[in-house]
Amino acid sequence: MMDASIKIILALLISLEISFTTSISLNIALIVCAIIYLLCKRVNWKLMLYSIFLPILPAFGSWSSLYFYGTGDHIHMSFVLLTRIFAYIWIGSCFTFTTDIDKLLKSLEQNFRLPSTFVYGVLAAFNFLPRIAQEVKIIRLAARMRGEILHFYSPQIFFKAILTSLNWSNNLAQAMRSHGFAEGATRTHYHVIKIPIWNWFVALVIFIAVQIFLFMSPFH
Amino acid sequence: MQTTKKSSGWHLRDVIMLTLIAIFFGFIFWIWAFAYDAVAATPLKPFANDITLGAWIMAGPLAGYLLRKAGASFLGEFLAAFAEMIIGSQWGVSTLLSGLIQGIGGELGFALTGYKKWNSFSLVLSTLTSTIVTFGYDLYASGYTSYSLGMLITLFIIRFLSIGFFGGVLVAAITKLIDKSGILNR
Known part of the structure; x- marks a missing residue:
């Protein structure tokens, strides 16, 4: 491999x-x-x-x-x-x-010294990929219920996406910290690559x- | 990603937010690729690249404005390109290269102000550097050297208008919405 x-x-x-x-x-x-x-x-x-x-x-x-x-x-x-x-x-x-992406980020962390804040931050966000696809649909549907049609060039669709990102990032970061993730701390690895x-x-x-x-x- | 060695300024929340925004943009880019195809299927073919390009560079300036850190614009753009490639881009691994080039182009504008100004002036500067850097890359990567000078000038102007609209006007409209909502003044 x-x-x-x-x-x-x-x-x-x-x-x-x-x-x-x-x-x-x-x-x-x-x-x-x-x-x-x-x-x-x-x-x-x-x-x-x-x-x-x-x-x-x-x-x-x-x-x-x-x-x-x-x-x-x-x-x-x-x-x-x-x-x-x-x-x-x-x-x-x-x-x-x-x-x-999991293998890539872990390898970059262990072999190329990519800071773990980046590795696990990016990984956490990428796990939301299917939910983001869903969210884009929800944003457009919610607007349509109010009689607005959002195009990809409507500032609102991006604004809503940014709002969601802000919310989710707060929640995710908190969740990770409460599970013991410490920024900048040295980590040991279960899967050594x-x-x-x-x-x-x-x-x-x-x-x-x-x-x-x-x-x-x-x-x- | 070597531009962000200084991890002290980057917190977990920033990284997650940047990546989430990048993935949102990755999706929007991915849909936008079909707009490129729609333009490419008309007699406007040679202009398709330049007409649609602006949308792809949006992630950079927005990330720069939101996080106001050195490297944020570059990383936002690069991660969005990465997300687009993972979702399944029709340009394959070159998506990542374009993201790299576009990220550098957008970042330069903010870097020229010494990361001190985050307003419409730095946005305009960022759209200008994006246009110049991406055009320089396309001279080779997209075979633009085979076009006549007149065609090149036309393409450059179209590209600047596209990047100006998406990376300038639209990004400014989005940042206005953000400012009005007050979510950044936590």
């Missing part, structure tokens, strides 16, 4: 690199490798389909913008962007489909392989 924080660092580095390079073949190679990785991990096929269909519109949008409105090397660039957007999605999926050396090694090999591919590939 690759460690979650290594995975996200690698994903960020590679996606940053393909934001600035213009190699179609590298983008395609990354997509293929990501798909193979996800197949090996036996990711749910519905999630895989999601990663195929989701980027179609933005990818097509970027492709057609450059293809029809660009100048100079725009035909090549339009296909770079098309493949780049799919590469972003699939590289992202390698992270989001195979690990979770140590990053094995081979994780760093694999990450380095992948990163170097990307560079070699970029410079050696006859196709761009």
Whole structure:
């Protein structure tokens, strides 16, 4: 198992690199490798389909913008962007489909010294994700009962969201403190997450392989 | 997240609030992506990115205004991008990169005032730095270097208007509601 924080660092580095390079073949190679990785991990096929269909519109949008409105090397660039957007999605999926925020934050805390106030604060808030989705619906429904329709550009919807965040954060922080969470105190860990050396090694090999591919590939 | 090493100024409640707001925005961004698609499906395609961009940078200035701390704007924006990616963004891991860039752009505006001013002046400054930084990034990341100069100027103006509306006018309207309610003067 690759460690979650290594995975996200690698994903960020590679996606940053393909934001600035213009190699179609590298983008395609990354997509293929990501798909193979996800197949090996036996990711749910519905999630895989999601990663195929989701980027179609933005990818097509970027492709057609450059293809029809660009100048100079725009035909090549339009296909770079098309493949780049799919590469972003699939590289992202390698992270989001195979690990979770819990593992990531705990690894960041134990291996990268992220302060525990941040780790557990963010974690507490992320556990509210389903309730937040619900709350957005409630805010809009409550307004509709008063005959108002809230759009995403209505200040009220954001104001209500901020009010709710303030309330919940007070309650959550109090609840955590009453359960013994002390800010800045040293903690011991029940789940000790140590990053094995081979994780760093694999990450380095992948990163170097990307560079070699970029410079050696006859196709761009 | 290295900008927030100074944990003394950050309390548990602040972190939770910032993250909750970020997730709310993450959801709203996620819905907003379909607006981008709607614009992208019309002849306005090449402008879709710049017309809709403003909404994505809102989390930063609002978080900065609410918490009035160095790094709050950056973190708010970055966490919102993270939430959007977790919910399932159509831009994948690049969402996180955009969040990083947009966070830096928004934060710069407040940083230029030395974190002393939290008013419409710093908001305007923040929208300006956001526009410049995100545009610089898109020159490469979105292939804007392939556009003619005239097109680039048009796109830049559209982007500034979009960010000005969402990150400036709308954020100011929200902060006015907050000020009137008095919830920040606890």
